[in-house]
Amino acid sequence: MAGEKAHHERCEGHGHAHSPHSDVAAMIERARAFAAARKLPFTEMRARVLTVLAREQKPLTAYEITDRLSLPKKVQAVQVYRALDFLQEAGCVHRLASKASYFACDHEHHPGEAVVFMVCSHCGTVQEAPSDLVAQGLHGAAEHAGFKPAHPIVELEGECARCASNPL
Amino acid sequence: MAGEKAHHERCEGHGHAHSPHSDVAAMIERARAFAAARKLPFTEMRARVLTVLAREQKPLTAYEITDRLSLPKKVQAVQVYRALDFLQEAGCVHRLASKASYFACDHEHHPGEAVVFMVCSHCGTVQEAPSDLVAQGLHGAAEHAGFKPAHPIVELEGECARCASNPL
DNA sequence: ACGGTGGTGTAATACTATTACACTTCCCTG
DNA sequence: CAGGGAAGTGTAATAGTATTACACCACCGT
Structure with a gap:
């Protein structure tokens, strides 16, 4: 459990889904950097989707995002899905398989790392926590x-x- | 890793998704016993759904099951979902969240246990393996x-x- | 100017899951 | 053995999630 603890220490600050909204601008900047690194455009649609998710504490479904973006002009779900694909590749957004919904993530993940998404069944918020033990268990299995x-x-x-x- | 290994040993026989079809009759029997224990009927629909899943090596979507059961007479998806609900409660069937599909499981799971579903992205089969390390990691996180x-x-x-x- | 890669906007469709309701069966209990 | 309730069935309709297809546009490099 020692390595586990150290890992948690190193990652402190993670998972505080209730904090105001951990710097939307910084998340946008991270996505922008990812786009630049791949010479892909960081378009307005991508920024709008990420902003909506970053402001929300809870995961949203693609259609909830669609609704929030449909002013002043109606947006189609497919546009949101395209942006979500990009943002997931950028590591800025994760999909919650159990709820078919999406949430913003404000920190880097490292290859080989296993991250636990803790989903509150009461309020819906998600906390992320990397776990070396889980990673080892997965690897062992x-x-x-x-x-x-x-x-x-x-x-x-x-x-x-x-x-x-x-x-x- | 010692406990991990022991656990694997104890559970040997698990996860061999490629074996013929690990005794459909035994799985039916397990579901029947669960039903009896709760004084619930083990109906034909439930048996048919479980049989389809038990014969298949891979997870099936609810609609794929529906299609397979629609002869001689058309079956509605909702009937399949109802049977799946029962079978999941009985622990005979699991839902694969990442694929929105369902597969039969031929062994008991114990409370507090964490089971890894290993899904082959090439052939679609699922192997299950309990992992104490994963369970500990989840608990720790x-x-x-x-x-x-x-x-x-x-x-x-x-x-x-x-x-x-x-x-x- | 040209071609190519990648994004957008729009429409349509496919796929997954649930709700509602009328009807039946079984059990049990009074 | 009539009545009532828990549980299942069959059918239809609908809600919710995700993808495909295609015409057009914007940018970049030549």
Whole structure:
């Protein structure tokens, strides 16, 4: 558990989904840098989708994003999906498989890392936490099965600290 | 890793998704026992859905199951979803969140256990492997965040041993 | 000017999952 | 054994998620 703890320490600041909105501008900047590095344009649509997600604490479905962007002019879901594809490749947005929804992420992920998405079933917020133990477990299971691992999905449904203490 | 290995040993026989079809009858029997324990009927629809999944090595979508069951008489998706709900509660079927599909599982899962679903991106088969390390990692991440864990989803996309050795 | 890569806008469609309701079966209990 | 309730079925309709197709546009390099 020692390595685990150290890892958490190193990553402190992560997962505080309730903080105001952790610097939307910085997230935009990160996406812009990714685009520049690949010589791809960081278009207005991409910026608008990322901004909507970055302002929200909770994951949104593609259609919820579509609705929020449909003023002043109606936007089609397919446009949002295209932007989401880009933003996911950029690592700025993750898809929550269990809810078919998307949320912004404000920090880098490293290859080989396993990140746990903790989803509150009460308020819907997501906290991310990297876990070396989970990564080792995945690696071990794969090795034992002769399986060549690529992309892990680790989601944990439960109740966040805030909701547990605010019975409401 | 010692505990991990022991766990694997104890569970040997798991995850051999390629074996003929690991005793459809036994899976039916397990579902029947679950139904009996709850004094619920193990109906024909439930048996048909489970049989289709148990014969298949790969996950199927609800609509693929619907198609397979639509002879001699057309079946509606909602009937399949109802049977799937029951079978999931019985622990005989799992949902693969990353693919929105369902597959049969021929062994018991224990509370607190974390099971990795290894999904081959080439042939689509799923192998299951419980991992104590993953369970510990999830628990640790949750504890660190003050998060009360309920239901974990752990899926690992990659290439299975068979596909890796059969380049085709 | 030209061609190519990549994005946009629009429409249509495919795929996944749920709700609603009328009807039946079974059990159990009074 | 009539009545009532829990649980399932069959059917139709609808909600929600994601993709395909295509015509057009903007930028970049030549």
